[in-house]
Amino acid sequence: MDLFENLLIIFALIGISCFFSMSEISFAAARKMRLGLMEEEGDPRAAKVLQLQEQPGNFFTVVQIGLNAVAILGGVVGEASLTPYFQAALMDLVPAAYVDKLSFLLSFTLVTTLFILVADLMPKRVAMAIPEQVAVVLVGPMMACITLLKPVVWFINTLADGIMNLLRVPTVRNDEITSDDIYAVMNAGAEAGVLDKGEHEMMENVFEMQSIPVTAAMTSREGIVYFSTTDSFDEIKRKIGDEPHSKFLVCDGPLDNIKGFVDAKELLLRLINGETLDLTDPKVLHSCPVIPDTLNLVEAMEFFKHQRSDFGVVMNEYALVVGIVTSNDLQSAVMGTWALHDVEEQIVARDSHSWLVDGVTPITDAMRAFDITAFPESENYETVAGFVMYKLRKIPKRTDFVMHAGYKFEVVDIDAFRVDQLLVTKLDGSEKPQPLLAPAAE
Structure with a gap:
């Protein structure tokens, strides 16, 4: 064969190697969610790619057979076909003793470079950039190769499976999607600019709702304004004027001792119409849904959905009211507005390294405000005051403090055994190590 025929064979082998290289990368990198969307859009080739991904053993066996066979054959053909031409070219340029060795080296280098560059690197980069598109194009020829080489594939797979089982190495890929995977995708989308900051925070809030208790979004007991059945007409008007809530x-x-709730609009209509105002009137007094304080935000939303209500009282196991929550509170939790509102009211910056913090501030708010990853054993408390009390193992007094995550949580105000306010100070690296907690001297 002349030089042209030899080069034609070499480039044919490079093309075959290119096919197997692109197939290997594209089928491995193709995303199942994207392929599923392509299948729903009417592309039957995507279903075949998904089928090969579910049972990749035969596919990878064919790829390795093809790549290794072509590489060996390319080396043999390339060395035998190109070496004579290099010998002829070098005969008058180098000493005769080095012609054969140098010709072989040049032939080997040229063929290897062509295979690495054209048959390996370039096709793999293309397949990595657009894996789904490449996979659906190559799936037909690849399935034909699997069928053609079925006996060889079966023999090699049987040997491989036996060795893998002997070594107790898993051979099935785990494709379960975890919450960490979803967080990673969201973070990647935010870094790439696909999601803006607000969308990213909202999606994070949605996934965090299962771990955030309903008490984090409620109006706490201390902030509840309520009517008593013995309140006078003037007292009711004063409360509505001072705290213009809807319910x-x-x-x-x-x-x-809750009897129910009244709607401020209904009371206003009665006042306008000159009707008597009786808080025990069934036409005015509505039954009040009760929500356990053990529910998380997702469960609270489901509760409102089933009760067809947008308002509820949060109670603990002792039937004591700990707060009230509305559907707007839960919706704001998803949008992130509740955190901003509460942080502004409950966490006030004194300077760049210290903050005054309300004792009823939810732990989740403190984590966001101070960029703290976690609080120890946080299932045992819900507020910053609860954290300090839990770590001190006693009712705190003024100047008691707890150290955590580079911050000092110091009690500065007590109201009838309740931690009303704390001073949170960020410690710099120059400060001496402190114990985890230190009660004030008696």
Whole structure:
């Protein structure tokens, strides 16, 4: 054969190697979600790619057979076909003793470079850039190769499976999607600019809702304005004027003895129409849904959906009211507005290294505000005050403090055994190590 025929054979082998290289990378890198969308859009080739991904053993065996066979054959053909031409070219340029060795080296270098560059690197880069598009184009020829080489594939796969089982190495890929995978995709989207900051935060809030208790979004007991069945007409008007809420609890004496709730609009209409105002009137008083304080935000949303309500009282296991929550509170939790609102009111910066923090501030808010990854054993408390009390193992007093994550949480105000306010100070690296907690001297 002349030089042209030899080069034609070499480039044919390079083309075959290119096919197997692109197939290997594209089938491995093709994303199942993208292929699923392509299948739903009417591309039957995507279904075949998914089928090969579910049972990749035969596919990878054919790829390795093809790549290794072509590489060996290319080396043999290339060395035998190109070496004579290099010998003829070098005969008058180098000493005769070095002609054969140098010709072989040049032939080997040329063929290897062509295979690495054209048959390996370039096709793999293309397949990595657009794996789904390449995979659906090559799936037909690849399935034909699998069928053609079925006996050889079966023999090699049987040997490989036996060795893998002997070594107890798993051979099935785990394709389960975890929450960490979803977070990684969202973070990658945010870094790439596909998601803006607000969308990224909202999606994170959605996934965090299962771990955030309903108490983090509620109005705490101390902030509840309610009517008593014994309140006078003037007292009711004063409360509505001072705290213009849409709904008010009605209690028979103390807050924990709830009779229901009234709608401020209905009260206003009665006042305009000159009707008598009786808080115990069934036409005005509505039954109040009760939500356990153990629910998370997702469960609270489901509760509102089933109860067809947008307002509920949060109670603990002792039937004591710990707060009230509305559907707007839960929706704001998803949008992230509730965190901004509460942080502005409950966490006030004194300077760049210290903050005054309300004792009822939810732990989740403190984590966001101070960029703290986690609080220890956080299932045992819900607020910053609860964290300090849990770590001190006693009712805190003024100047008691707890150290955590490079911050000092110091009690600065106590109101009837309740931690009303704390001073949170960020410690710089020059400060001496402190114990985890230190109660004040008696």
